[in-house]
Amino acid sequence: MESVFLNKNLCCGCGVCGQLCPTDAIRMNPDQNGFFYPLIDPNKCVDCGSCSASCSFGRPLQPSRKQSVYAAKLEDVEERMKSQSGGVFFALAKKILSEGGVVYGAGMADDLTVRHMRAETLAELETLRMSKYVQSDMNGIFTKIGEDLQLNKQVLFSGTPCQIDAFNSFTKNKNIDTSNYYSIDLICFGVASPKLYDDYLNYTQQRYSKIPLEKFIFRDKLSNGWHGCVEKIIFSKTGENIYYSTIYANIFFSLVGHRASCFSCPYAKTERCSDITIGDFWGIEEAIPDFWDETGVSAIIINTSKGEVLFHDLSGLLVRESNIADCSKKQKCLTGGFDAPRDYDAFWRDYHRYGFEYVSRKYGKNDWRHKVLRKLKYAIKKTLILFFPAQLIYKIKHGIKKLRRQG
Ligand SMILES: Cc1cc2nc3c(=O)[nH]c(=O)nc-3n(C[C@H](O)[C@H](O)[C@H](O)COP(=O)(O)OP(=O)(O)OC[C@H]3O[C@@H](n4cnc5c(N)ncnc54)[C@H](O)[C@@H]3O)c2cc1C
Structure with a gap:
């Protein structure tokens, strides 16, 4: 077996090459860091070039028509x-389901692995909701979506921009009729390693409870609001045995556990490859102050006329018009993306040498000083909330951050 790609910066792991290979010679295999890369079986490969022809990563995007935001x-x-x-994802998905269609998105399986799944009922849709900050497993998904489209079903597929662009390539190569197909891509900060995530779950299991881990929420809105970055770990079906942590969030948002190709992401711009792009409307408090809400506001960029049709007349949604400048002001992932952090290689070296617990302390701010500081901050926040409105606290917090940045 040998790898197709020598340059890991140029493979996003979407797997479209494998799903299109005419001789089934490619399978996705995790590397040492737990990211999936294609492996070619030389005994099956007929050198037809279909894998490189289908790869969409880094190909120029069609300039979008005038976008509505x-x-x-x-x-x-x-x-x-x-x-x-x-x-907004829920509102769009509900509309598709109510018209007899199906929805594909990243869900959490019973064993807490994150993979793309198909939903045809509102109950099945639940697991696709909420962000999972890890690369989702796409194994076999393009073929399934293709089958639904060939049955003339309406399909809504949501994912990271590289996953959406990969499916665009799949439909072109397979000549699939896409008139019933709608795509949603996320404004994407990048994805972390499934192995790292798995190690984190095992670490939490060993550390907190003998009862098997029941549920994991990457960013719990209930306890920390829309802006908060705290994960919730639940060990029982009945609601006891709940723990909160910031280890995974600290690692994820410091970018050290990211896939290498995320640092040369060709989708970190306002030209998009989907019908609708969704994300957080960071900066809403300045753009549309009276629409600010600490329970969350979505940013929506409509890229195609099909997207316009899908977004039109959505029920149960409060909507305000905006523009691309306001919506991308605080979004690096729409304006060029991120470079790899300086300690990226050191992180992976430490991880392989000393294991997850060591990197959780060093990079996940999991030592005693950070724990005390976190508890202190939490107590101050809870006390302030008793006396002042949340929007005021948020404004003060961000005012302080801004001043610090300006030195
Ligand atoms: C890895 C990641 C990075 C993100 N980075 C940013 C960012 O930098 N800026 C920003 O504004 N928004 C970002 N988002 C998007 C944002 O957090 C919300 O997911 C988005 O606004 C949709 O929210 P919602 O309330 O409409 O629906 P939700 O119910 O929260 O919808 C979740 C949607 O996200 C999809 N999804 C969840 N996890 C994954 C995954 N691992 N891979 C692919 N699709 C997934 C689901 O399929 C579903 O469509 C990111 C999301 C993810 C998963």
């Missing part, structure tokens, strides 16, 4: 709290 949030606050931002 909105801020939106679900009217029902309880429902909004079940979504990471303002819940």
Whole structure:
């Protein structure tokens, strides 16, 4: 077996090469860091070149028609709290389901692995909601979506921009009729390693409880609001044995556990490859102050006329018009993306040499000083909330951050 790609910066792990290979010679295999890369079986490969022809990563994107931009949030606050931002994904997916269609998105399986799944009912849709900050497993998904489209079903597929662009390539190569197909891509900060995530779950299991881990929420909105970055770990079905942590979030948001190709992401711009792009409307407090809401506001960029049709007349959604400048002001992932952090290689070296617990202390701010500081911050926040409105606290916090940045 040999790897197709020698340059890991140029492979996003979407797997379209394998799903299109006519001789089934490619399978996706995890590397040492746990990211999937294609491996070619030389005994099966007929050198047809279909794998490199199907690879869409880094190909120029079609310039979008004039995009429309909105801020939106679900009217029902309880429902909004079940979504990471303002819940626009739920509103779009519900519309597709109510018209007899199916929805594909990243869900969490019973064993807590993150993979793309198919939903045809509202109950099945639940697991696709909320952000999972790890690369989702796409094994076999393009073929399944293709089959649904060939049955003339309406399909909504949501994922990271590289996953959406990969499916665009799949439909072109397979000549699939896409008139019933709608795509949603995320404004994407990048994805972390599934192995790292798995190690984190094992570490948490050993550390906190003998009862098997039941549920994991990457960024819990209920306890820390829309802006908070705290994960919730639940060990029982009945709601006891709940722990909060920031280890995974600290590692994820410091970018050290990211896939290498995320640092040369060709989708970190306002030209998009989907019908609709969704994300958090960071900066809403300045763009549309009276629409600010600490339970979450979505940013929506409509890229195609099909997207316009899907977004039109969505029920249960409060919508305000905006523009691309306001929506991308605080989004590095729409304006060029990120470079690899300086300690990226050191992180992986430490991880292989000393294991997860060591890197969780060094890079996940999991030592005693950070723990005390976190508890102190939490107590101050809870006390302030008793006396002042949340928007004021948020404004003060960000004012201080801004001043610090300006030195
Ligand atoms: C890895 C990652 C990085 C992100 N980075 C940013 C960012 O930098 N800026 C920003 O504004 N928004 C970012 N988002 C998007 C944002 O957090 C919300 O997911 C988005 O706004 C949708 O929120 P919602 O309330 O409409 O719906 P939700 O119910 O929260 O919808 C979740 C949607 O995200 C998809 N999804 C969840 N996890 C994954 C995954 N691992 N891979 C592919 N798709 C996934 C689901 O399929 C579903 O469509 C990111 C999301 C992820 C998963």
